Amino acid sequence: VTSQLTGLRAGRTYHYRLVAKSDGGTAYGADATFTTPGVTLTVVARQVVFGGRIKLSGVVPTHNAGEQVAIYAQPYGGGSFHSVTTVLSGVGGTWAYIAQPGIATAYEAIWQGAASQPVSIGVHPRIGFSRTRNGKFLVRVSGGRSFAYRVVQVQRRSEGRWRTIR
Numbered sequence: 001v002t003s004q005l006t007g008l009r010a011g012r013t014y015h016y017r018l019v020a021k022s023d024g025g026t027a028y029g030a031d032a033t034f035t036t037p038g039v040t041l042t043v044v045a046r047q048v049v050f051g052g053r054i055k056l057s058g059v060v061p062t063h064n065a066g067e068q069v070a071i072y073a074q075p076y077g078g079g080s081f082h083s084v085t086t087v088l089s090g091v092g093g094t095w096a097y098i099a100q101p102g103i104a105t106a107y108e109a110i111w112q113g114a115a116s117q118p119v120s121i122g123v124h125p126r127i128g129f130s131r132t133r134n135g136k137f138l139v140r141v142s143g144g145r146s147f148a149y150r151v152v153q154v155q156r157r158s159e160g161r162w163r164t165i166r
Contacts, residue, residue, distance in 0.1 A: 011038025011114030037061035039069060039111035043119050048101065050126040050143045056097045056119070060111050063093035069111050071097050074118075075144075076104040081118075102144035 001018065008014065014036070018029035040058040048054045060067045067089040072081040084107075089095045099107065101121050109116040125143035132138055139154055141147050155162045 008036050009113055011111075011116070012036055036114075038114040039109045039116050041107065041109040041116035041119055043107075043121065046120065047122045047124060049124050050102070051100070053098050053100045054121055056099055056107055056109070058095055058109055058116065060089050060093040060095065065090050065093065067093060067095075067111065069095045069109050071099075072108050072110060072115075073099070073101070074106045075101070081106070081108060 012035065013033050015031055015033050017031055020027045020029075039060050042057055043054060045054065056071065058069070060069065065088075068086050069089060070086045071084045073084045074081045084099070085097060087095050087097050095109075099105075099121070101123050104120065104122050106118045106120045108118040123144060125141050125147075128140045128142075130138050130140070137154075139152060141152050154165045156165055157163075
């Protein structure tokens with residue numbers, strides 16, 4: 001049996017079964033499924049230091065250039081995904097977007113109403129050291145959340161053990 005289907009949406013799972021009718025009655029086939037291809041979303045690294053950038057990329061299943069791909073983000077603690085931008089696919093249906101998350105963030109790509117699997121990016125604090133005029137060190141910690149009234153300890157490795165300096 002062959003039949004061409006139209007109106008299917010990308011990235012969706014559809015259930016179907018065959019029904020055979022004759023003078024002897026009706027027979028129902030088993031439930032079966034298939035999933036239409038959807039947009040892909042990949043990242044090389046799932047961790048970034050605060051202020052850093054990360055490349056999100058993928059391919060649309062038509063492999064056509066000029067297809068719109070919407071990028072959505074859900075920062076940690078946020079209620080739901082929100083629109084970030086829309087990019088166009090290039091040669092071979094590939095697309096890319098450079099993101100700069102401030103805190104841990106989940107991303108998804110949407111093409112023709114179908115969402116990719118989300119990917120989560122962890123964000124580590126940026127830690128910097130500088131020497132003051134009197135020879136002491138100054139530690140600066142920055143991140144997407146305030147470090148006010150938080151304790152930051154500095155440790156050094158000495159004789160195979162970590163020792164807290166301050």
